[in-house]
Amino acid sequence: MSPRRRYVPEPALATEGGSVDAGAWGAMARRSRLAFLGKWRNPIGLVGAGIILFNVAVALFGRSAWNVDPDEQAYERLLPPSWANPLGTDELGRDTLARIIHGAQVSLQVGLVAVGIALVAGTVIGLLAGYYKGIVDALLMRVVDIMFALPGLVLAVVIAGLLGPTRRNAMIAIGIVITPAFARVVRGAVLEVMGYPFIESARALGSSGLRVMIRHLLPNIGAPLLVLVTTYLGTAILSEAALSFLGLGTQPPEASWGGMLNSSRLYLDLDAWLSIFPGLAIAVVVLGFNFLGDGLRDILDPRLGPSVGDVPVQK
């Protein structure tokens, strides 16, 4: 996860076309930060973006397009897919499509809130550890190590279980569990940026620690953070489904993909459709985020070059 060279002012660029004043340079830097979107070469990333756009559209407008109450027991029970109920009905005669649409809203909400928590907490921890180094770094990273000593889902189950089984608590639990990953990546990226001369010059010019962190470090770790946010949105959605499946997330009768999958288990022999659609929804959305993350990594990590499904070698 290296910062992109492009962010560092290069003399050759700065002298192009005569003298460039500070304002123009700022505008140029801002433009170049978005320029990566023009470098899209990985078809997988586009597929991922398409899946996610579709999912967001379903969550936002699904209810308007398919105006059926997800909780109303209006139909016959355990119907197979038909024109009236495109995805069939469940064990209480509720429309599965309406419940899947509601589940899309639930999973998106949980994903955004949980990743939001981890993004803020992890960035603060990582910035502090990477900037101050020494004892601050050692202490914070020990806490992070300790959190990594428990398998993610186990920690989430314990936190969500002790807080009490509600969706709000599931979001908090997932947020806490993925925070260490954010902290570690941010710290690594910060340490790398800290090595560039512009940090030293900022400090020599009298910038405070806070200013260096906000004005100089934060903008330069955007690339790895963007990839991290994308992939962890998928992870958070998967975790919410797992917690709801275990009865520790969204509580019935409210529809959630994990909860639907859990209640379908009793009807596996009678109606297989019930266990297929919610699982498919989870898998496709998580796949979308992983595809998009893969595409973003491609354009943001210059070491890899364009390739599908590649991973950086860890050393």
Place this chain on the structure above:
Amino acid sequence: MIGYIIKRTLLLVPTLFGVSVGIFLMVRLLPGDIIDILLGGDITATEEVKQEAREQLGLTGSYPEQYWNWISGAVQGDFGDSLRNAEPVSAILRDSLPITLELVFLGLLFAVVVGVPLGVISAIRRDSARDYAARVAGLVGVSIPNFWLATLLLLFTSKVFGWVPPLTYVSPFDDPLENLSQFILPSLAISVFTLAIVMRMVRATMLEVLGQDYVRTARAKGVGKNKVVYRHALRNALIPVITIVGFEVGVLMSGAAIVEIIFGLPGVGNQLLQAIFNRDYPMIQATTLVIAVIFIGFNLIVDVLYGILDPRITAV
């Protein structure tokens, strides 16, 4: 080498201490008075009854005192009694631990046995159709929820073969075949994620190693293609892969926790979840600690293995 092993082991002490304190505090600091919940809002309960319950749970005294009582017992294998049936927690763990470990072991075995060759093929046939298929499959593999996969596997075997695995746990010492038939579906379900990770990692490290000078030298002096791949390259390519295996054990344990419930296996994950719903605090503390210790232990083994395979590590 021995010095290295001792050093790695000693480094675990602060981690284990931190983890146990973390678990201890988590159970106590998260909102909700344990005693009120346990007595189920019984308003007739007198202060004496509550005090008695607190003493029984080891919840009296200062935190350091409570911690010391808990951890000194835990080190000797005494985790107190389960609140649900007054059975010693250690006895429950002794029965449930082998089940989870078997699941994790089978899952890991499958992931490595299938994942490594797929990664090698993907690397030596770089950018071929097969390589692309494997890479996309790798991304699909990390996206499928293991609990859905487990459900689908059950659905598939019951619809196609009319077969479902035995519903009550069979010990491998009583009937190894029956035991295996019971564990095959859940361990397959949890291994897919790890398989995909292993495959992608092997592919990446193989590509790196195949580009190195000694591989070209071996080819130039006339060593056969297969021998170069499997003897010269794969050996070095596998070293970094070993490091992710330690982490994957955690992933597999998370997976085991959830598929144990689907398949009705009384493993540690199943016990933990029951304990959570029953607010069985001694049980929650003990299972979480044991899971952490296993995870940390696996990572120690991985570290040591890494040191043996790559002497540069131990030299530092």
